[in-house]
Structures are given as C-alpha cells and as structure tokens.
Amino acid sequence: MNWIEVSIQLLGGLAIFLYGMHVASEGLRKSSSYQLNLFLRKVTKNQWYGAFAGIVLAAILQSSTAATVMIVGFVNAGLISLKRAMGILLGSAVGTTLTVQLIAFAITDYALVFVIIGVLLYFFDSKFRAYGAIVLGFGFVFFGLGLMTGAMEPLQSSELFRESLMMIAEYPLLFVLVAALFTAIIQNSAATIALAFALTSSGLISLEAAVYTVYGANLGTVVTAMIASLKASKDAQRAALAHAIFKAIGVIVFLPFTSLFVQALPLLGGDVERQIANAHTIFNIVNMLLLLPFCDRFADWMVKLLPEKPEPAKDVQYIDRDSVQFPSVGLVQARKELERVAGKIRHHMLPHMIAMIQNERIREAVIAEEKVIDHLYKAVYHHLQRIMEQNLNDRESEEALKLLYFNNDMERMANTVKDMTRTIAKLDRGGKQLSEWERAKVAELYEEVMKSFDDAIQAFKEQDEEVAIRVIHSNPKILRMERELRYQHFYQGASTSSTVSVVFSDLMNSMLRIHQHSVNISHTLLGMV
Structure with a gap:
C-alpha cells in the first residue's frame, strides 16, 4: 500500500x-x-x-x-x-x-x-x-x-x-x-x-x-x-x-x-x-x-x-470583520452603524448650529463629535470595501454602493457643521456679533434644512421612496428661500461690518450644503446615483 x-x-x-x-x-x-x-x-x-x-x-x-x-x-x-x-x-x-x-x-x-x-x-x-x-x-x-x-x-x-x-x-x-x-x-x-x-x-x-x-x-x-x-x-x-x-x-x-x-x-x-x-x-x-x-x-x-461590565464607549458598535464572509449580515451591520451616525449628527451636531454662534464650548463639543464621526466614516468605508470584495449578487452590490454614498454624505455633512464653527470663530476674533435680525434669518433657514434632513433620514431608515421624493421636491423652495434671505441681508438689513456679512453668507452657504446632502441621500435611495 x-x-x-x-x-x-x-x-x-x-x-x-x-x-x-x-x-x-x-x-x-x-x-x-x-x-x-x-x-x-x-x-x-x-x-x-x-x-x-x-x-x-x-x-x-x-x-x-x-x-x-x-x-x-x-x-x-x-x-x-x-x-x-x-x-x-x-x-x-x-x-x-x-x-x-x-x-x-x-x-x-x-x-x-x-x-x-x-x-x-x-x-x-x-x-x-x-x-x-x-x-x-x-x-x-x-x-x-x-x-x-x-x-x-x-x-x-x-x-x-x-x-x-x-x-x-x-x-x-x-x-x-x-x-x-x-x-x-x-x-x-x-x-x-x-x-x-x-x-x-x-x-x-x-x-x-x-x-x-x-x-x-x-x-x-x-x-x-x-x-x-x-x-x-x-x-x-x-x-x-x-x-x-x-x-x-x-x-x-x-x-x-x-x-x-x-x-x-x-x-x-x-x-x-x-x-x-x-x-x-x-x-x-x-x-x-x-x-x-x-x-x-x-x-x-x-x-x-456574562454580565455587562462598565467599558469605555466604543466608536464602532455594530460592525465586525467576521461578518464580511456573510455579506447580507455585513450590510445590515453597516446600515445600523450609519443609522447611528445619522443619530449623532441629528442630536449632537445639528441642534447646536444656532447655539454655537454665541457659545465657544458648544463649538468645541461639535468639533469633538465630528472627530468621532470621521472615525466611524473610515470604519464603515473599509467594512463596505471588504464586503464588495466578496462575490455579491446584484441586490447586495446595489445595497453596498448605496451605503457607501450615504456614508460619504454623512461624513461631508459633519464636516460642514465643523466648518461652521470655524466660520463663527471669525466673529470672536473680530469682536463682532450677528444682529438679532441676522440670527433670526439664519434660524429661519435652519428650520427648513432640519425638516429636509429628518425626512431624508426617515426615508433611509424605512426605505420610504415617497418621503425621499418629498425631500427632493423641497429643494427649489429652500434654494429660493436662501436667495431671498441673502437679498434681504444685502439690501434691507446688511450689517455695517464686512466680517459679519461674510459670516452670515458663509452660514447660509453651509446650510445649503447640508440640505444638498439630504437631497443626495434621497437620490441614492431612489437609485439616482
């Protein structure tokens, strides 16, 4: 033998x-x-x-x-x-x-x-x-x-x-x-x-x-x-x-x-x-x-x-490397992590966009939160890339691509809010402040931007195409509103300070960018990528 x-x-x-x-x-x-x-x-x-x-x-x-x-x-x-x-x-x-x-x-x-x-x-x-x-x-x-x-x-x-x-x-x-x-x-x-x-x-x-x-x-x-x-x-x-x-x-x-x-x-x-x-x-x-x-x-x-032990909060909660071998599980985990990122932006960044105009500590907290979201962006990105290296079916490939787009929009939105803190810091350095009228107009646009963001995240979580279409239809209204507010600022309530005027315009532009990311999310959900 x-x-x-x-x-x-x-x-x-x-x-x-x-x-x-x-x-x-x-x-x-x-x-x-x-x-x-x-x-x-x-x-x-x-x-x-x-x-x-x-x-x-x-x-x-x-x-x-x-x-x-x-x-x-x-x-x-x-x-x-x-x-x-x-x-x-x-x-x-x-x-x-x-x-x-x-x-x-x-x-x-x-x-x-x-x-x-x-x-x-x-x-x-x-x-x-x-x-x-x-x-x-x-x-x-x-x-x-x-x-x-x-x-x-x-x-x-x-x-x-x-x-x-x-x-x-x-x-x-x-x-x-x-x-x-x-x-x-x-x-x-x-x-x-x-x-x-x-x-x-x-x-x-x-x-x-x-x-x-x-x-x-x-x-x-x-x-x-x-x-x-x-x-x-x-x-x-x-x-x-x-x-x-x-x-x-x-x-x-x-x-x-x-x-x-x-x-x-x-x-x-x-x-x-x-x-x-x-x-x-x-x-x-x-x-x-x-x-x-x-x-x-x-x-x-x-x-x-196996009782719960007090552990330091982890930036990444849902995704893990082992799930990559089962793309359907890995994609669900990525979606859950991105829903969590959306929650962080919604509850720890966007609500402070008005308050941080006058509060430096709030601006520091927003910057710290953006660092966490940046880390999550990288973790989700690499997780999805590993999944896409697997032999995916058409539905899984489409889902992975949509999540990559959503991840990018979330990260860019967080970056925009962080950039707003730098814009507002110009006021502190120059010893200037927005007038009551200017803060009111910023808050007016902010309310509309928040509505479109909430709708976009709802559409993402519930896969609701009707809500996504509603966000897209709100775009002309918000663009028109921003132009009207900018016109009023220059011709009816413009500040005598060029620094304040620049800050006001930059804040308006930043909110438009945030809204555009909400529109992008809705386009992604509808397959318009």
Whole structure:
C-alpha cells in the first residue's frame, strides 16, 4: 500500500468536498439572501417560530457554522434579541442535518452528472448562475466523497491503521474530542461526518464509533461562532456561548445511551451511511425539543454568566470583520452603524448650529463629535470595501454602493457643521456679533434644512421612496428661500461690518450644503446615483 497515494487521494477528496460545500452554499445564499433576511427578521414571534426559522436558515446555508455566525451577526446588529436567538440556534442545528441526509444518498457514481448539469446551468444564462452553482457544488461534494471512500479501501488491509482506530475506539471521549478538533479546524461538520461514512462503509470503524464522531462534529461547530463573537456585542457573545452549551448538553445527554442508540438505528432502515445521517438528525432534533422550552431562561442565565461590565464607549458598535464572509449580515451591520451616525449628527451636531454662534464650548463639543464621526466614516468605508470584495449578487452590490454614498454624505455633512464653527470663530476674533435680525434669518433657514434632513433620514431608515421624493421636491423652495434671505441681508438689513456679512453668507452657504446632502441621500435611495 502506497501511503502517499492514499493520503493524496484522501486529502484531495476532502478538499473537493469542502470546495463543493462552499460553492453550493454560495449559490444558495445568492439565490435567496434578501428573502432570507426578511424571513429571519419576521418569523421570530416565539421560540418555536424561531426554531423553524433556524431550520430554514441552516438548510439554505448548508452549514450550521455559517448559520450560527450569521445569527451572532444579527444579534450584534441588534436585529434579533438574545432570547429569540436561542430558538434560532437550536433550529439551525436541525436544518444543517439536511445536508448530511443528502450526502447519504448513494449517488457518488453520478457526481460528474451533477457537475455537467451545474456547468451548463452556470454558463447558459446569468439568471441561472446561482442555481448552476448549487448543482455544481453538490456534484463536487459527491465526487469528493467518492474519492475519500476510495482512499479508504487500501487501508482495510493495513493492520497498523485498523489497530490504531480500534485503540482510539476504546476511548469514546477521545473519539469525540478528535472529531470536534477536526471539525473546528475545517469548520464543516458535514465533512467530518462524510469521513465517518467512508470509514464505516469500509469497515474500518464501527457504527458506534461513527456515532461518537457525530457527537464530536456537533461540538466542533461551536468554535467558529465563539471566535466570531469575541469582538462583538455582549449579547452576541452570550448567543455564541449558549450555542456551545446547547451542543455540550446534547453530547452529555446522549453519551450514556449510545449503545442503545446504536442498536435502535438499524430499525429505521437504510445502509450504514443512512444510519449515521439519521443519528445526526435525531441527535439535533431531540436536543432542540429538549432545550427549546428553556430558551428564555437560558437567555437570562447567559446574562448572569456574562454580565455587562462598565467599558469605555466604543466608536464602532455594530460592525465586525467576521461578518464580511456573510455579506447580507455585513450590510445590515453597516446600515445600523450609519443609522447611528445619522443619530449623532441629528442630536449632537445639528441642534447646536444656532447655539454655537454665541457659545465657544458648544463649538468645541461639535468639533469633538465630528472627530468621532470621521472615525466611524473610515470604519464603515473599509467594512463596505471588504464586503464588495466578496462575490455579491446584484441586490447586495446595489445595497453596498448605496451605503457607501450615504456614508460619504454623512461624513461631508459633519464636516460642514465643523466648518461652521470655524466660520463663527471669525466673529470672536473680530469682536463682532450677528444682529438679532441676522440670527433670526439664519434660524429661519435652519428650520427648513432640519425638516429636509429628518425626512431624508426617515426615508433611509424605512426605505420610504415617497418621503425621499418629498425631500427632493423641497429643494427649489429652500434654494429660493436662501436667495431671498441673502437679498434681504444685502439690501434691507446688511450689517455695517464686512466680517459679519461674510459670516452670515458663509452660514447660509453651509446650510445649503447640508440640505444638498439630504437631497443626495434621497437620490441614492431612489437609485439616482
């Protein structure tokens, strides 16, 4: 037996299997990501609905690891509460068993047929590209599984290999830990179970050892989500920890009854691969039914286990690097961060535009807030650029582009308010002041600018095109109003000081620029970019 050839075939088969899972998952995500987001945010009325949503989510993503990281991302963005995440996490573990059930069908001989059909669909029409990727991906999955199974055949004659596996099999916990470690490394429980298929069908390990592998594969899926939550919000960390505890409880409950479990599996029928797939499904269904009634309490326990600690306020709250691998989550996080930026401008900058004319401390506070917004602008910009480097579908590309435009308008608006503080500082240096009439006219234009800003942000948050159109229609009115006020200033109420006149004109121009950014935001929402 040539160990090099066996190793190459085994690792090559595993590599093709993992690549196939990735391609199929990407195709499924692209064909349904937008609908999936809407579905996940709506179907969470209670834990049972949440569990159903989790089943659908994982079935579409073809990976419980990917589903869990996605759920943690939604929790981090504040779109799903910690309590609702509990049920979704349990459901996602059941949903991913569909993948293993599909792999258990003895169709490895037809793997290349799937590849051919997938390639034809992929290149036939761009509309079918995502569906072609799904079929092509599963073709690779089955082809890789066939290679791994073939690689196991020569090992049947190796006494050393058989004895090594038998020795490990005598220590069930060791088998569980090895499978968990392998799953954590490759980040795919289906691949671990597929290896168990190959080993069991070749007679190298028993069905009982394969069941221990199923336990370990389920445990290993928690690692990626735990890592993804490290720099996320406290609720996201609690969700990831709860997911790990759920899996650990399942293993602890099943371990003492493994012998009985193994004896019962053949009663359901099917070959050894189907029995292993059934073990995987039963493990997760029982675990879900066992723990689902206690989800709300689990959420409360997680809060006690990971209490809030007083930490310095973070400039960036919602976005994290790990979400980039799931563009739909990353885009939601970017949108939430930008809504927060809009709130900062609305509550900590724009309300002070009149007050800062006479108060230097307020101007300093506005400048400090602009520095925070500038930092957020850079964070959101780089986050969106990383997302756009991914293989996005048309809807995701359009959303990312719109958010980049919105981010730019927010940053320019904050800069404009900061520039107004410098303009007003000219009055202090010259010992001048705006007259009551001039302050009243500035306040008059300010009220209209604020209305258009509030409408623009409402349109952005609610995706309301009618409100966006209202902002655009207000543009001629505000331009006309600014011209009339400037005319009144020069010909009816102009100050004798040229410095005051320049400051008055600059403030008017600055407010027009702020309004123009509100119009830009509305244009972006309507796709007029």
